Amino acid sequence: MAGVNLHLPLYKPNPTRSSSSHTPSAYTTRTTDLITIPQNLAYWESIHTDIDSHLKKSIQIREPISVFEPMHHFTFTPPKTTASALCVAACEVVGGNREDAVVAASAIHLMYASIYTHNLLLETVRVGSESGPGIENLHKFGSNIELLTSDGIVPFAFELLAGSGNDSGRTLQVVIEIAKAVGAQGMVAGEDDGVEAEKLGGEVARQLHGCGAACGAIMGGGTLEEIERLKRYGVYVGKIEGVLSDEGKDEGVKVELVERLRGLALKELECFDGKKIQQISSIVGV
Template structure:
């Protein structure tokens, strides 16, 4: 309705995350009680809302906002993308657009699964939700393309990210939820490493790190961190891993 104001609900966190962040976990050290996952995903939600075109007609924009505010399951991908940019010595802001794109891919894939099961995420018809999903997919590429690229090297890195995102967006449409999360995690880690300025070895190590995190193989992720990255740059990723550990495993 005219004049109605929407607020994009922050991306959901892992079930019971807020209640279990104080669990006695000793595998990964952390220096802050503030959840990296929650903070990173709040930044992603805010950035997506800010970047939705003000020129969009309400007929298009309203279903998009409704879908983004619907109960979409959580994904580690956006926060992992930001943390991996920090892991290779970059500023996580450089990877924010890619993190937003990964969340949108997740929303698109979940919407597709819901529609083919003849279920609704919003009050709109399944046909409208289908068209909205397609609009979000276009927004994925707009978000990545909007990443600043002031020189040839940055432009080359951005092109690599676009290729990773395009491949993943296609792949996750045809797999189950567990496989989807694994593929998104790999893409997130790779994109974060690329945009954070990582070299080829760091990018490939990030790919393996993303694979382990996506499969919840956190001990293997720890080994990859120790062998391939500087400890001083690993604070963000360790905080994220601790939060995953406290969520998926009992004390």
């Protein structure tokens, strides 16, 4: 396994405060200097390649360009999320075929893309009102299109799922899991953190990791217990990423927190065959 820095999804896009130390694109993934988590990179990259290729087939730029160009843009602009990758990995852990989980994983990516775009818009509105005009220029599309597109992506994800041709019963279970993660329950989770929209987006994004793993286990034909355990594993992975991306926290505190969460995460995998968990556990550096 190659030792590489963990690539973190960005929950808090900050397109305006670019200092000289930033790269020209403000949307590159962040890493933290002290905590390096080795991953089985090839495995995760192969998953992302499969999800990407499915999404590219599903979302082609076609007429009317004014609708499908921004949808394509906002689907492929956000950094990769481990939430969708976990979906495929969880499917394989319970003995399912990758193909069975790729559509669900694509739907998870779309939900994440919608949250990401929404946060981008909210950040614009917030910073815009503080700093006056000019902010719009940083965005390829206007805030109106950002809002319409991020809203339009959500039903599109359900359409993709429902039309997959996969097992109907499992697909409906996945619809419920995803709807709960991004809907009312996501709002509940957001409430616990206070109603700030940005935090809400972050919390929903973390929930999406648990949801992703659960959906993969469902599509792979996992038992109820397997689904629940993989869901909790996914939530811990999401929490670890949350800690790592928290720029306000002391590095020592972060190391301690990540160690504790990693232990809890791995406990959830104990009931599975040791060989099968090699791939999925590599995401927390085992």
